[in-house]
Amino acid sequence: MEIEKAMERGYLLTEEIEDTFPSEERLRRGMVAIIECPQEIPCNPCVESCPFGAITMEGGINGIPVVDYDRCTGCTLCAQVCPGHAIFLARILDDSRAVVVVPHEFLPVPERGEEVKLLDRAGRDVGRGRVLWLLKPEREVHYYLVALEVPRELWKEVRALEVIR
């Protein structure tokens, strides 16, 4: 993948990565991991975390992780361990709604059912969504995964949230 442009601005554009995304058909079947980690860096906890062998890396620890979307069950384990906060999950619910799971490490922590601001990769406000569930890993340190119900067309865009109270 060409990442030189992304290295000039700090984020990827949807069109730069969407060819690596799971198909809409797969997204309708259920939750699936989407990894946005396009650079060769020495890091592999995602590969080690996957109980289904769905994440592979060519060329050892510096390889780029690739998800086998048929093996991936959307269990969230990889997203919980990713030090780079680069793993998201998504699924399509119906014709109008999708779910995106994003990491959240800020205060305040949103509550279930709460309406939040949806941010894209550049931090732009792209709309509102509702918190479906939160996952707080069993560690002393907080690092939330937040599942957001978003307008269907936004599953490729939403990558963070902001609490609006």
Added chain:
Amino acid sequence: MRYGRIEEHPILKFERGRKVRFTLDGRELWGYEGEPIAIALLANGHDVFFRMEDGRPRGPFCMIGKCSSCLMVVDGVPNTRTCVTPLREGMDVRTQHGEPGLPERVSDSFVPPMEIRRSLVVVGGGPAGLTAAIQAHDLGVEDVLIVDEGMRLGGQLLKQTHRFFGNKKYYAGKRGIEIARILEREVEERGIEKMLMGTVIGVFRESEPRARYTLGAVVKREVNGVYKTGFVRILADAVIFATGAAEKYLPFENNDLVGVMGAGGIQTAMNVWGLRPGSRALVVGAGNVGVIVAYQMLQAGIKVEAIVEIMPRIGAYFVHAAKVARRGVPILTRHTILRAIGEDRVEGATIARVDDRWNPIPGTERDLDVDLIALSVGLKPSVELVQQAGARLRYVGRLGGFIAVRDRYHRFAPFGYVAGDLSGIEEATTAMMEGKIAGAAAAHDLGRAPPREASRVIREVEEDLKTFRSGPIGRRIEEALRAVVVEPPPEEWGGEIGD
């Protein structure tokens, strides 16, 4: 509010000591016992710590005792580094003006010198030094002493709240602060001796025939509730230097205003001591340190107006940059800072776009409303002590500046070793690997390691290092290291460590 204590944080809980009173230039203030004096002062809104002879103000910059911006007169002792001196009830703190005189009553502030002797001394208790000490101890060196000038073991890990890359064996996915705790526990479990708040100030060779290395350390010790300073002469059969690195500076107009801080210094204030050193920040430099500290500032409730980077591309790992970008922080490549605005302290900053030759483009200047400027323009290895210890230095830009010429076992001389950022700026993971090699080599050279054990450990870690450095970033480090690693290991340094 420019400065403030962080009461709520998404990751950290701050355990503060009891409230104590102290005085600043005779005025009564309060702070928490055990926190650095510098933190207590900032929390009280006091940020000009001393003035140069020409009246220029100075405030905290590095927060780890490496620069000289926070010197004050504490309990009569001038030039006290307030960023590494813990607050105590009743302390008398005074602003310093120009060159201070000698303390009036020396005897009150000092304890008599002492001398100790150890087989192995490790200077620096960061990831490199701690793993070195643990490894040497595990291979049979019983009397290892770790000397560190900080108030706790862990070095730079103590402020890294983000999760580390790498693989499981080297704690990938864990936060730096957790890794520091693990290493500290391992040191404690082994009963390895440590000397905290001890600064090694010199290595004396010729003057002392009784030992291979003689180190001079200045140590702060608490005597009846007051810190006293003492000199310790440490005789050592072998020394591992793991003194880390210091943050680089950048020339621009008004760069000495209070509020221009090292990014690492900001990190120490926020993440170790729970103090917000500003409310709106500009970050200069989009390497890993810059973008990580920007993210952590957001977590601490500091608004980050922008990150400027003079190069056409971001130097940080993409994923670190993406974390701040999605919080709406603009990362402006091909941009630089022209000046800090303000009288004594930062009240703004002017940035501009640069052309292909890094010259600011007229008409592109823009003022930002910030009260904190974070410099993250690189680290340079702290080589002063190894140089005194006889190391030959060579300048390697990619590794951060001058570094010691060494062999593959991290020896720069017989029974002298370097590891971690000191032997080339890289990462905590590789610092730990290098520490293991240096520790094992020292145990071997001292004749303590069981036969073949040192070489087994070293070969294994060398493999880990090779794998780790096999990516594009690591390969560049490997190439740069060729300029300083002598092959084969010189006989006079101890030669090969074979089976």
